[in-house]
Amino acid sequence: MRIVIVGGGLAGARTAERLRRGGFDGRVTLVGGEPHAAYDRPPLSKKVLTQDEEPAAPQYLPAADGIETVAGVHATFLDTAGHRVVLDDGASLGYDKLVIATGVRARRLFDGWRGVHVLRTWTDGLALRAALRDAKRVVVIGGGVLGCEIAASARTLGRDVTIVELLDQPLGAVLGDTIGAVIARKHRERGVDVRCGTRVERLDGTGQRVERVVLADGTTLDADLVVVAAGAVPNTEWLAGSAVRVADGVLCDRYGATSAINVFAAGDVARLPHPWAEGTVRLEHWTTAGDTAALVARNILASPSERVPLTAMPYFWTDQYQSKFQVIGLPGPDDELTVIDGDLDGKFAAHYSRDGVLTGVITVGMAAAVAKYRTLLGTPL
């Protein structure tokens, strides 16, 4: 049996590793669009930007034994009837089972302007790191997890930083306005200009080199570096014309199987039902990439009656200056937030609930509380 994995990031690498760990000794081919072996992305918005010494290489992930890897090559078409993947170097690979792990890419705005960056890949990270060293005034478009981390890194380097966020608070869409206000305060205390409830209308400059950012409310901000952190787009275009159903990600059943026979999906690109969610969720979390990779590897090797559904508890973290925010569960922005330990000005643990049921826990500087509340999630208060 030959298993082909398309996408050489965390989910692809973990799927290969789990297949081997599960006892599969057949052929595994990993096709990755980047010219690197799989590496970890979280340091890109943190250490890679702030550390003094020039980072020499990405933080590579452990490689499983006996995996054929094809790097720097993209899949361009999936022939589900013929069980074949077509690559942009002209080759095509037959498969018995296929795993889609093509992740997401940064949404781009203001393409063609010099001084405008996004952050998804190692190459992006090095380019942004270099630009930050020369920059004086940085505008970050988007106050989500990534935008806030980039802003924190830029501020740590001593740059003038403005965050422009469409909603009322940074991270408000994910963690709600109360926690969003905590995060905004952390940034403001360090001198970041956090502007919420507005958006960037256009850029201004000479010869397509950004010099100013014009907001919808008419404000003009001087800027020599703009970072677009305005969300991500699933890499699914290559699936057009195949039997794989796509709707903001690859639609999977609870076993990670897609609508096409013998085709599975894992990581940021995969949209699965979760016992806690209505409908399906597509989570761009580091741990979910590993969880879905493990799920898919296991279910590929299992008989149909032995397949297991996704039940892993969603978890993510984000580092904002010296504070590590850890979140478990699937809290919604409108869920009720109750502080259960500490206070919002310092270290704290808080839980989210909806209709009297615990939906998530957030901690700052209280890592032990994450483990403590893990078992209570999903139960009535």
Ligand SMILES: Cc1cc2nc3c(=O)[nH]c(=O)nc-3n(C[C@H](O)[C@H](O)[C@H](O)COP(=O)(O)OP(=O)(O)OC[C@H]3O[C@@H](n4cnc5c(N)ncnc54)[C@H](O)[C@@H]3O)c2cc1C
């Ligand atoms: C800067 C940054 C910081 C982060 N920090 C955190 C954090 O602090 N906490 C947290 O929980 N999560 C964090 N994440 C999220 C986490 O890194 C992702 O959830 C994880 O990388 C997802 O892995 P993946 O393999 O699904 O996708 P990816 O890592 O994106 O890998 C997908 C790979 O597929 C390749 N590919 C795409 N299309 C094709 C194609 N057609 N053919 C072949 N290959 C293709 C891509 O080039 C890419 O290499 C961060 C992400 C970024 C970008």
